Amino acid sequence: MRPILLAGHERALTQIRFNRDGDLIFSTSKDQQICAWFSHNGERLGTYHGHQGAIWTVDVDPTDTMIASGSADNTIRLWDIKSGKCLHTWEFPTAVKRVEFNEDGTKLLGVTEKRMGHLGTIVVLDINLDPEAEQSDEKAMTIVCDESKATVAGWSYLTKYIIAGHEDGSVSQYDAKTGDLIYNIQIHDLGSPITDIQWSQDRTYFITASKDKSAKLITARDLEVLKTYVADTPLNSAAITPKKEFVILGGGQAAMDVTTTSARQGRFEARFYHKIFEEEIGRVRGHFGPLNTVAADPTGRGYASGGEDGYVRVHFFDKGYFDFMYEVERERANRMA
Amino acid sequence: EDAERIAGADQEVVDRRRRLLNEWYAWRESVDEELDEEREAMGLPENPVEDLIKAKTAAVSQGEEEKVIE
Numbered sequence: 001m002r003p004i005l006l007a008g009h010e011r012a013l014t015q016i017r018f019n020r021d022g023d024l025i026f027s028t029s030k031d032q033q034i035c036a037w038f039s040h041n042g043e044r045l046g047t048y049h050g051h052q053g054a055i056w057t058v059d060v061d062p063t064d065t066m067i068a069s070g071s072a073d074n075t076i077r078l079w080d081i082k083s084g085k086c087l088h089t090w091e092f093p094t095a096v097k098r099v100e101f102n103e104d105g106t107k108l109l110g111v112t113e114k115r116m117g118h119l120g121t122i123v124v125l126d127i128n129l130d131p132e133a134e135q136s137d138e139k140a141m142t143i144v145c146d147e148s149k150a151t152v153a154g155w156s157y158l159t160k161y162i163i164a165g166h167e168d169g170s171v172s173q174y175d176a177k178t179g180d181l182i183y184n185i186q187i188h189d190l191g192s193p194i195t196d197i198q199w200s201q202d203r204t205y206f207i208t209a210s211k212d213k214s215a216k217l218i219t220a221r222d223l224e225v226l227k228t229y230v231a232d233t234p235l236n237s238a239a240i241t242p243k244k245e246f247v248i249l250g251g252g253q254a255a256m257d258v259t260t261t262s263a264r265q266g267r268f269e270a271r272f273y274h275k276i277f278e279e280e281i282g283r284v285r286g287h288f289g290p291l292n293t294v295a296a297d298p299t300g301r302g303y304a305s306g307g308e309d310g311y312v313r314v315h316f317f318d319k320g321y322f323d324f325m326y327e328v329e330r331e332r333a334n335r336m337a
Numbered sequence: 338e339d340a341e342r343i344a345g346a347d348q349e350v351v352d353r354r355r356r357l358l359n360e361w362y363a364w365r366e367s368v369d370e371e372l373d374e375e376r377e378a379m380g381l382p383e384n385p386v387e388d389l390i391k392a393k394t395a396a397v398s399q400g401e402e403e404k405v406i407e
Contacts, residue, residue, distance in 0.1 A: 020386070062386040063393050104385040129389070157372060158379060204368050226364075245361075276361045277354055328355045332362075 003286060004042035006312035008035050011054075013306025015293045019060045022299040024081075026067055027312050028055040034069050036081065039297065039304070039314055048079045050086045057098045061105035065129050068108050070096030076110045080131045088135040090125060093118045102155035102176075103203060105129050107140070109162060111150045120149025122164060122174070143179045145172075151193050156220035157203040163220060165194025165208055173223055185223050188212045195251075196237040201298065207247055209238035215249050217275065229273045229280075237293045243300030244322070245275040245329075250291030250305055270294055270305050277326065286313050 011031040018025055024045065025037045034055055036045040053072030060067045066087065067079050072095045078088040090110075098111040108127050114120035124141040128134070148168035155176065156163055162174040169188035174181055188194060192212035199206045205226065209215045215238040217227035229238075235251035249271045268290055269283040289308030296303045302316040325333065382388050 063389050065393065104389060129393075158375060158381065160375075202368075202372065204372060276357050326354060328351060328358050331355070332358060 003313040003315045006035075006037055006042050006044075006314065007310075008037075008044055008047075009033060009310045009312070011310055012289070012308045013292050013310065013312060014055060015057045016295040016304050016306045016312060017058055017060055018295055018297050018304070019064050020062050020298055021064070022297040022301060024060070024064070025295075025304055025312070025314065026058045026060055027306055028058045028069060029306075029310070030054040031310075032071075034058055034067070034079070036067075037312070037314075039302075042314060046084050048077075048084055048086070050077060050089075051075070053095070056096065059100050059108075061101045061127070061129060062103065063105055063129055065105075065131060066127070068099045068101065068127075070099045070110055076108070076125070078108075078127070078135060083131075085131075087131060090123075090137070090139075092123070094120075098150075098152045100154045101127070102159045103157070104159070107155070107159065109153055109155065111153050111164070114145075114149040120145040122150055122153050122162060124162075124176075124179075141179045143174055143181075147184070151195065152197045154197050154199060154206065155203065156199075161220055163197060163206060163223075165197050165210075167193045169194060169210060169212065171208065171218065171223055173220070183223050187216055187218065187223070187225060188214065195235060196293075198237075198239050198295075200240050201242050207238040207240050209235035209249060209251070211235070213251075215247065215273075217247070227275065227278050229278055231271060236291060239294045239296040239303065240275065241296045241300065241303065242298055244324075246281070247273050247275050248294045248296060248303055249273065250294035252287075252290030252308075254290055254308065268307065268309075270303070274326070281324075284315060287311065 009029040009031050011029050014028045016027045025039050027035050032051050034048040051071040055071045057070040070076050074092050076090045076096050092112050094113040094115045096110050108125045110123045112121045122143040123139045126136050126140045148166040150164040153164040159176050162176045164172045169192040171187045173183045188210040189212035192210050194208050194210050196209040197206050205219050207217050211234040213231050215229040216225050233251045237250040239248045252268045268287040269285050272282045273280050287307035291305050293306040304314045306312050
């Protein structure tokens with residue numbers, strides 16, 4: 001599994017997203033740049049300029065027309081992928097930590113930071129996927145998080161729920177139409193922030209990553225915990241792989257928190273677990289700092305990780321990966337054949 | 338070798354994995370059914386994104402045609 005190294009960012013990576021076809025990768029960084037890359041060869045397609053602060057988050061709409069980004073400059077920006085033009089800017093009182101399109105790309109949510117005098121919110125914007133069209137400045141909805149601020153959020157299947165992960169380790173389910181809170185459940189250790197939420201392909205379940213050193217697989221319908229993956233380090237990101245029943249976890253202790261020795265260099269690892277059996281099956285080494293973000297290629301061909309070290313590493317799975325099966329899985333596959 | 342070591346295990350573990358696997362696929366089946374029903378009830382297309390992409394491709398090729406005419 002020889003990776004492609006994408007060197008273009010000058011500071012820590014914050015988020016990576018693949019487009020639907022898996023041929024493009026979008027990455028954001030504290031260096032105020034958004035980069036677009038061809039996943040097969042690591043060539044840079046372009047950069048998107050305009051943000052005036054660290055960029056925390058990016059997402060791409062399902063038709064590959066636009067990307068949205070959120071930044072410490074208190075804006076969400078919408079960009080035309082092809083031309084690199086900024087199509088619209090929405091301003092907020094605080095930083096934007098997460099953005100996500102719903103499954104048909106007609107809505108975008110943004111998670112805004114809590115700061116003195118401002119509660120954390122989840123805002124919903126209506127999006128017109130025609131790059132020539134005027135975008136509405138109005139927020140379609142604002143959910144105020146008065147208990148614990150949201151750190152991450154996303155849209156469930158059929159745009160039915162908004163699911164949020166919070167700073168206190170709880171997960172909320174909101175009605176996506178009304179914004180009403182339906183459930184709030186303490187999923188992770190109290191006080192351990194949820195650092196990532198990523199969806200299964202049909203958005204009926206998702207994986208959380210937390211600073212409590214675990215990741216959990218949860219149903220969108222009733223926030224039932226299906227699986228727990230226990231790691232030995234605080235987690236920043238978690239992804240579900242399509243095609244194979246695996247999950248990928250990324251994290252690591254920041255350099256200042258551990259005694260750094262040369263032996264530790266390049267030893268920050270992406271961890272693979274079997275999604276159904278909850279067992280760790282392998283690790284991929286390489287980054288020189290904690291993994292801040294991991295993303296699975298939606299076509300199942302590989303994955304990418306973004307590190308505190310400023311690098312994006314794109315891995316293509318080899319034959320052994322696809323062939324690997326537990327005895328009981330092989331049994332089942334033979335039965336189904 | 339690693340794969341074999343991990344994949345091979347004693348009977349108890351194998352039975353547990355078999356149970357987990359069956360539970361998982363049974364759950365997936367029920368979710369898939371519910372999702373189809375709900376989508377139909379809401380009058381949503383089976384694959385909304387494919388429709389969007391088709392619409393986009395159609396719009397793009399229409400644009401090209403217009404250019405040719407000019």
